[in-house]
Amino acid sequence: MKNTKITLSDSEIPEYYLNIAYYLKKYLMKLPDPPLNPVTKQPVGPADLSGIFPMELIKQEVSIEEKIEIPDEVRELYKLYRPTPLIRAHRLEKFLNTPAHIYYKYEGASPTGAHKLNTAIAQAYYNKKEGTTTLATETGAGQWGSALALAANFFAMKLVVFMVKVSFDQKPFRKTVMETNGAEVFASPSKVTEFGKKILKSNPDHPGSLGIAISEALETVVKNKGYKYSLGSVLNHVLLHQTVVGLEAKKQMEKAGEYSDVIIGCVGGGSNFAGIAFPFLVDKLKGRRKTRFIGVEPVSCPSLTKGKYKYDFGDTAQMTPLLKMHTLGSGFIPSPIHAGGLRYHGMAPLISFLYNEKLIEAVAYEQKPIFQAGTDFARTEGIIPAPESCHAIKSAMDEAIKSREEGKKKVILFNLSGHGLLDLNGYDKFLHKKL
Numbered sequence: 001m002k003n004t005k006i007t008l009s010d011s012e013i014p015e016y017y018l019n020i021a022y023y024l025k026k027y028l029m030k031l032p033d034p035p036l037n038p039v040t041k042q043p044v045g046p047a048d049l050s051g052i053f054p055m056e057l058i059k060q061e062v063s064i065e066e067k068i069e070i071p072d073e074v075r076e077l078y079k080l081y082r083p084t085p086l087i088r089a090h091r092l093e094k095f096l097n098t099p100a101h102i103y104y105k106y107e108g109a110s111p112t113g114a115h116k117l118n119t120a121i122a123q124a125y126y127n128k129k130e131g132t133t134t135l136a137t138e139t140g141a142g143q144w145g146s147a148l149a150l151a152a153n154f155f156a157m158k159l160v161v162f163m164v165k166v167s168f169d170q171k172p173f174r175k176t177v178m179e180t181n182g183a184e185v186f187a188s189p190s191k192v193t194e195f196g197k198k199i200l201k202s203n204p205d206h207p208g209s210l211g212i213a214i215s216e217a218l219e220t221v222v223k224n225k226g227y228k229y230s231l232g233s234v235l236n237h238v239l240l241h242q243t244v245v246g247l248e249a250k251k252q253m254e255k256a257g258e259y260s261d262v263i264i265g266c267v268g269g270g271s272n273f274a275g276i277a278f279p280f281l282v283d284k285l286k287g288r289r290k291t292r293f294i295g296v297e298p299v300s301c302p303s304l305t306k307g308k309y310k311y312d313f314g315d316t317a318q319m320t321p322l323l324k325m326h327t328l329g330s331g332f333i334p335s336p337i338h339a340g341g342l343r344y345h346g347m348a349p350l351i352s353f354l355y356n357e358k359l360i361e362a363v364a365y366e367q368k369p370i371f372q373a374g375t376d377f378a379r380t381e382g383i384i385p386a387p388e389s390c391h392a393i394k395s396a397m398d399e400a401i402k403s404r405e406e407g408k409k410k411v412i413l414f415n416l417s418g419h420g421l422l423d424l425n426g427y428d429k430f431l432h433k434k435l
């Protein structure tokens with residue numbers, strides 16, 4: 001009988017996070033340029049960040065240690081859903097009539113439906129340990145807010161979420177998920193911050209953006225004692241926590257007796273792509289493998305394929321340090337596509353660096369083809385994917401078709417970053433030709 005699911009036991013949950021910076025330094029002898037203080041243009045030090053992040057996360061942000069141990073309390077919570085399954089997409093392969101072997105790592109198996117919980121649990125843990133009482137954050141489609149709400153609840157902290165207005169309207173039940181887990185949720189731009197009020201004054205119907213929501217969360221943290229800020233992507237420590245995905249996938253691919261030729265993930269801020277890619281990228285850096293890595297983004301928010309590689313702010317109010325990244329400009333407002341998690345003007349500095357070094361590739365797709373890919377995937381594999389994840393699926397399908405056309409077997413692995421059961425509004429519009 002052919003194997004479909006490749007699973008691991010609870011005891012095989014990784015014991016450490018894998019730090020790609022260590023390998024970049026060792027094998028490439030180069031590291032990404034550091035974040036800068038916007039006023040002095042000097043690299044930011046730990047003290048500059050201690051008002052918004054706990055010290056342990058700041059340490060992880062700049063660490064060049066190879067491995068960072070995962071605390072027992074965090075691994076204990078990971079047991080609720082990790083290790084997630086690796087699935088061979090036999091039925092999709094048949095549908096595409098391809099000699100390629102397609103595998104996907106199913107992060108939608110997490111209780112909140114996406115990979116975001118991997119870092120949410122870790123961030124909540126370190127915050128609690130250092131005395132944070134309340135976390136503030138932004139969320140696009142609501143996946144990050146839902147994950148952090150659950151994690152904050154596990155560690156008995158409060159959470160305030162600024163949710164991008166267009167997603168707030170498209171995905172009303174995400175708010176219910178966050179509130180069920182005890183979070184307080186505001187549509188952003190909101191009336192509870194000075195920056196939100198300023199934007200609403202000039203445009204009461206502003207659709208919002210991740211950049212604006214980040215500014216509102218930061219303003220809230222700066223004004224309240226005991227509050228800390230938490231970010232769901234982009235930063236080094238967030239990408240670090242996501243490496244549990246690729247560490248597991250690597251073991252699972254070994255179990256399947258295969259190694260991937262192509263590894264694919266959608267890219268919003270870059271964390272789920274980094275999570276699946278980095279543990280395999282190590283082999284490429286060592287010169288052992290020639291694996292291709294593809295980050296997939298929407299045409300309407302093409303930070304990697306069209307953005308400039310330069311220092312820019314991470315948010316719209318320009319409160320963050322300057323990050324060296326591929327950016328469309330901190331004032332860029334992407335069109336209101338349904339893949340809310342991919343509507344970010346910038347890209348993780350680590351991913352931007354790797355793209356600039358030509359160690360990874362990027363492609364961009366329009367909204368309709370990605371919903372078509374998601375629909376084909378649902379009808380063959382049974383899972384309705386998040387619109388963000390549909391980008392990865394579309395690219396995996398295109399690679400599988402190329403494999404057929406070239407008559408070459410290829411092993412394709414992609415990260416199915418989340419399910420789409422709270423994104424049905426987008427599917428409804430696609431299926432009834434209203435997109």
Ligand SMILES: *Cc1c(COP(=O)(O)O)cnc(C)c1O
Nearest residue numbers: 143233268269270271272341418
């Ligand atoms: C948030 C999200 C993304 C995009 O964020 P990354 O940091 O690029 O991973 C992708 N897929 C899903 C399902 C998400 O919730």
